[in-house]
Amino acid sequence: MSLHGAYDPDNIFAKILRGEIPSVKVWEDDEVLAFMDVFPQSEGHVLVVSKTSKARTLLDMEPEVLTRLTAAVQRTARAVEKALKPEGFSLMQFNGEAGGQTVFHLHFHIVPRWADRAMKGHGHAPMADVEHLKALASRIVAELD
Incomplete structure (x- = not known):
């Protein structure tokens, strides 16, 4: 997919936002959803998306x-x-696509890093255990300001 094009309302993040696909939520309000990446590049990898925009890329936002x-x-x-x-x-x-985007709903990745742990490649990490993701999300929620 190029930088330009129509928004696909059936992309996976749109389905998550509509509740059609489950996610491990960290927090949300009327405008934003933060949730755990099920294919984490590192422990605690969180995705943050707009609930109101149909922007595919930063250029559309x-x-x-x-x-x-x-x-x-x-x-x-x-x-x-x-x-x-x-x-x-x-x-x-x-x-x-050439920039590494795999889901065409603008989103940010927060990937915690440790010197002695290699980061997995974007789109190449194995699926995480949902219960482990829920435990990490609970720890993160406890520290929200």
């Missing part, structure tokens, strides 16, 4: 929605850091 989404990413990253104590984290947002 409405500036006011991007402002709220970025604040949500920061809030979530702070909670991840407090809960899991990583030595660092990667914040990723991919645009277009």
